[in-house]
Amino acid sequence: MAYKILSPCGRHSIPLSFFNMVSFSALRKVMENLAKSSGAMTEEQLDFLLLNLHHLSKYRAEQIFPSVNEYEILQIVCGNIRDFHRLKMNGCVEHEIIENVLPHFQLMAERIGHFLLDDDELIDRDYRLSKPAHLLLNIIPTQLEVMHMCHKNLKSSTSAEVGRFIEHLSETSPDILREYLIHLQVHMVNVITTSTSEARNIHVMIEFLLIILTNMPKEFIHHDKLFDLLAHVGELIREVSTLVRYLEENSRNEESTIDHATLDLMENIELMKEDLKHVYLKSPDSSQLYFPMSDGSLFMHLLLSHLNDLLNSNAYSVALIKEEIKLVKEDLEFIRSFLINVEQEFYKDLRARVLDLAFEAKDVIDSIIVRDNGLLHLIFSLPFVIRKIKLTKEEVPNLLDKIQKNKGLIIVKSPTKHVERKSLTTGQTIVGFKEETDLIISKLTSGPKMLDVISITGTPGLGKTTLAYKVYHDKSVCSHFDIRSWCTVDKKYDEKKLLEDIFNQVTGSASKYRDNIDVANELRKHLFGKRFLIVLDDLWDIAAWDELTRPFPEAKKGSRIILTTRDKKVALYAQCHSVPLDLRLLRPEESWELIEKRVFENGSCPDELLDVGKEIVQNCKGLPLVVNLMAGVLAEKEKKRTVWLQVRNNLHSFILQNEVDVMKVIALSYDLLPDHLKLCLIHLASFPKDKAITVFTLKLLWPAEGFLEQREMKSVEETVEVYLDILISSSLVISFNERGKHPTCQIHDLVHDFCSIKAREEKLFDLITSSAPSSSSSLDLMPRQMAIEYNKDRFWDSNFVLFDPKKRRHSGKHLYSLTITEDELHDSLLDICHLRHLRLLRLLLLHQSFIKVNDSLLNEICTLVHLRFLYIRTEVKFLPSCFSNLWNLETLWVNNDGPPLVLLPTIWNLVKLRVLAIYDCSFFDLDTDEPISITEDSKLEKLRILWGLKLSYSKDTEDLFKRFPNLQELSFNLKESWDCSTERYWFPKLDVLNVLESLKLTFESSNDSAPSVATNRLWDFFLPLSLKLLMLLKFPLTSDSLSTIGRLPELEELYLVDTIMEGEEWNLGEEDTFQNLKCLTLQRVTLAKWEVREESFPALEKLRPWECPKLEEIPPSFGDICSLKSIELWRSPQLEASALKIKQEVEDMTGEDRIQVVVDGIQVVVE
Incomplete structure (x- = not known):
């Protein structure tokens, strides 16, 4: 039979509809003939199948993207089999050699034919896109058989046709084998869910083979050894395929008999590493990379932290070089410990050399992990850089001996020579801060007779020195004190010189003193019995305070010290009687007066x-x-x-x-920070200017970015709070903390500019707003973190970092963190959006406005094994089972647009999870009410936050929460379930959560209308005694229900939203006391009658009735609560009169304007 319809020369003139009709009909006939041929497949039949594949990929590219690459691989494989078959037809290969593989050819042809027919008929696009990968897994083993036969039987053939075939096979095999291994690895993750040493060894071997096959440097390899190498790789792939099939068949068995075989694989890796060195014509250029950053200490901190994370990871790519990474880390730590304790000016050459080597080591290790010329780096560069680091390490003992012999010349950790700094107040016009000026003058000229310290703290450039200068020269202050002295300390001070300076001001002399004179003692004698004022301007640390204040006597003369510092810790340490003054920013009118x-x-x-x-x-x-x-x-x-x-x-x-003047001021504080806090501060500049940043956000991002040092006895969340406290204390970060709101922080615009400059210098992050290359976007200087504000009108799509690196230019292989926001990616580009090449990613945030992640992209995310933070939007019902591959994930945040997302058992493998926020999600299939199997020992012990859960009654629900023993925040929707035996709504046993502090519950009624209150006790609340915040939404409640809540001993904040109260009343009896409640919010509560006693809320500070139209007045007994500070009303005008009455009565009784009344966001002032 002849198949002439689809000849290449006429393909452009054939209408697509005609092509589809004829192709379908002809394919049917080919398949019928193949079925009758009993293995006698013809070359013409193979040609026909090839042409169909070609036309399918050409004419339907839009429909089958991103599978075009798979179609191309299929064509190459079929072409190779066709050409091999042609060798047999031309008599170049004996029939005995090929007869065993002919059935494989027949089966392969049938599979391709059925695939083409299915593809023509399939409507479901996702299913169509998954078919090529499945077919590749089935037909590439046939090519492996061909490679095996060629290497075994045809390598020595003198036939020119055979030689050309083997050469073509060598050219095409790397891409084919790589594609096969990638799909095999994905198949393993999805099918073999149990984690075993055998599966791990297979994964490691696959990773090793992928490194060989990716970017294979053919120009460095002996031409006559290339096919031998590929044949060897093919043999290993055949062995791996067999082991995968065996594991798949026995994946349910607890024990396996293939452990020995997988150990052989690991031995093969080491043997092949040695063999590969002999395959190369020459070793590639191993010229050293040069350290590109400005802060070597910061880089070393980041690198050692990165290496430590790699050693603690389970990534298969890391397993290949784990011992090497350990050697690099240990040697660099040893050298760094030596350099830290030696003055900067000594051994500059050694420092530079170590930084160059460290940077080279980082580049080599990361390149192996991302398969960027990984084979060259694995075989040559990594051993070479390890040897260089080892040789450098061996120099250290000799250098230590040299230091010991030259003690008189080299002082370890010697103090830097003091550089004098003039006061910033010289020649300044002084305005503003009138209230602060009056307050400080009052503290200086009145108050206790004992020595007192008035501290002024605040952000660099805020005017601390100016304010101190203003009060120092005030006439009343000048006349009040017998002696005054101003001392500018600076961070690198000379104690003796500063004391001399104070003494000379006190005595009016200008003397210099010999070393044997005790200036401190002389100063103490001169100050004794006098009332003195001494300003210590810009003091940096506690040690300096202790040293400089030793000579100041504490006689009861009313003496004072004014201390200005940007570090609040110093001010608190120095505090005697007066509380430190945190200086505010200038008001607009004050700024204008100054100008x-x-x-x-x-x-x-x-x-x-x-x-x-x-x-x-x-x-x-x-x-x-x-x-x-x-x-x-x-x-x-x-x-x-x-x-x-x-x-x-x-x-x-x-x-x-x-900028120089401004930045110098900020740099003084920045330079004092340890490296890990410098990173945290610089990271704040990755947020927009003037943006309040929630502390909660930093608790998610800083650990994911790798900024935190390991601390014993402190949780991640506590460590972040400690870091922030230090930054706030240094006055570089401004803190905002208001009850009822998430604590936030912010940096001043100038600090933001300073940090942005530092970020560019140190290649830490880059903000991209168009496709134009940024200052640091070249591959060797890629920043750690990239934030992209994607705009479809500004970006050239071909440059976009997520696009397939095989098809498009990209610059993201070495990224650690990627955030993309703003515009939505165009639908036509979704299928060419890829993540698999970003193999070092620790943080991935694809904002919900940017992309809805499909199944294909979810499977690629599963390959990013270093991920710690993942934020995506999707609409799938199940996360793929391969998510169990993300062992390092700490935060999983999913905005779910689809039905409730069912959490499969693989979620329990993510043992490092601290935050799980998926809206809506369930551990059970709510459609079928069938539970998902959870093993007895499944726990997420590190989970602190669980948001977005949907829960309904199930016998399996009862023990769900005991699996989260350290949960601190929980929110879920509770589906209505009436328990007839108790005549109450069912409520889960939350009292097992012994450390839970925040709970948000939403009641979902089974009726369209809101639930009614039918009994005196609707709920048996099983709530943990540790609760500090409770929010109930849409719950039907009674006074008795609320009495149960009132007995929670730690409860500080209670929110009742859209609540239906029985009888529209809430009566608090004598025993009903919310002992520690500080904030009570009632929003849209059906409450008309409210009886409250003074003892009901003894600690209440804030009362917020919002949109409560049926409540006619606020009970007057709230005025008897001594702790009450504010009443906030919203859309409840009928309550304003009673709120103001309470405010006025309290003021009349106490004489204090103690209670603020806020109506619709505006504070009401009583005339």
């Missing part, structure tokens, strides 16, 4: 410049340092509106011109 005085001196600003000037002031954000800089700029400019408009429009550039 007006400096620019116009004794005059006033012309009306035409007022609006522009105040806009400029607004952009200074209240930081005196910036206001002063801008005042200096305006003072030098013409007093014309056009000129000032130009300044306003170029405000940022004017500030940048003075």
